[in-house]
């Protein structure tokens with residue numbers, strides 16, 4: 001029987017095979033997956049002549065097969081037109097950054113004039129902090145999560161130093177109270193209120209890279225505003241993973257990279273969101289460059305600074321076309337698949353991984369999942385904490401053709417990605433993991 005479904009919720013009761021219930025369940029889910037054809041649009045790394053199980057889209061997304069074509073198109077334009085490519089042909093380079101705005105605004109829940117692809121994540125974080133971290137007398141503190149990704153920590157630390165302040169006093173790190181890795185939202189809100197008039201900026205991740213916890217962006221932004229501070233978010237692990245609503249949540253700024261879930265290639269172009277209400281404010285402190293300057297007057301070379309009254313006003317340099325072309329190739333796939341469909345599948349895919357780990361005696365004895373079990377508080381990734389011989393287990397799993405990543409001290413990050421992973425791969429992975437632990 002062929003079952004055609006439009007949405008996951010309509011999947012009929014599964015006929016479960018008693019001998020191998022999860023394999024049968026995964027097979028049914030794969031057969032009913034409306035996104036199953038998307039895996040054909042990607043190149044998969046091979047080992048010993050077969051495709052790997054790739055659970056590492058949280059670190060570097062796979063290459064879409066269309067990427068070459070998008071890049072070749074710009075190489076061809078360059079070879080045929082030289083400098084005239086800036087102003088002529090399809091997608092002239094001078095306005096090339098505008099081509100990603102519609103897709104990005106859909107992924108982020110933003111207006112088109114609030115998002116721009118440019119630079120890289122950390123450089124955008126510095127640009128944003130130059131505008132949104134303006135310490136004034138005792139309002140000089142920045143709140144971040146304990147165990148933040150090093151680049152974010154260094155950026156905040158150096159911004160505080162650059163303002164002539166002491167990071168020991170002004171950099172506040174908030175971690176969980178007890179021995180767990182989970183940081184309850186109420187503790188973040190309480191800390192923001194406790195810091196009150198001393199708080200200048202809250203910089204939080206959407207998803208914490210190590211634990212996989214997804215934070216409540218809206219309530220964090222609201223609490224920051226309640227005490228007169230700004231709220232910025234690092235969406236490195238969130239964009240392309242969980243649908244967002246940055247505009248309605250009144251986020252002040254956000255930054256992201258595009259080589260993780262957005263599959264835009266190693267070191268690919270980053271992005272910046274600045275809320276409309278700030279974008280219009282030309283008097284905000286900022287580091288300027290010619291690409292953020294009024295486009296009409298850009299080539300008058302009169303050295304009169306007139307920033308574009310939206311996020312584009314934060315641009316510094318002309319667009320990195322090759323990297324942006326790769327970005328567009330991947331965004332086209334997201335537009336077709338739809339972030340809401342992807343999220344729906346992702347909840348099932350990661351839920352199956354969690355269920356498999358809990359239901360296996362070996363796995364549940366050796367692994368503690370440190371990612372929240374509430375699907376609303378996580379994305380694709382599960383962080384598997386292995387207190388004993390974790391690194392050895394990880395290496396054995398990799399040898400058997402699974403690509404995922406290891407984070408010190410004791411965590412395997414596994415991210416089944418709805419665009420190109422299958423339910424059967426999740427089952428296969430847990431079989432391999434069990435073998436590696438038993439070995």
Ligand SMILES: *Cc1c(COP(=O)(O)O)cnc(C)c1O
Nearest residue numbers: 120121122149151209234236257
């Ligand atoms: C991946 C990641 C980065 C990477 O920064 P780049 O500037 O792109 O090198 C920064 N912060 C977080 C939280 C990340 O996950």
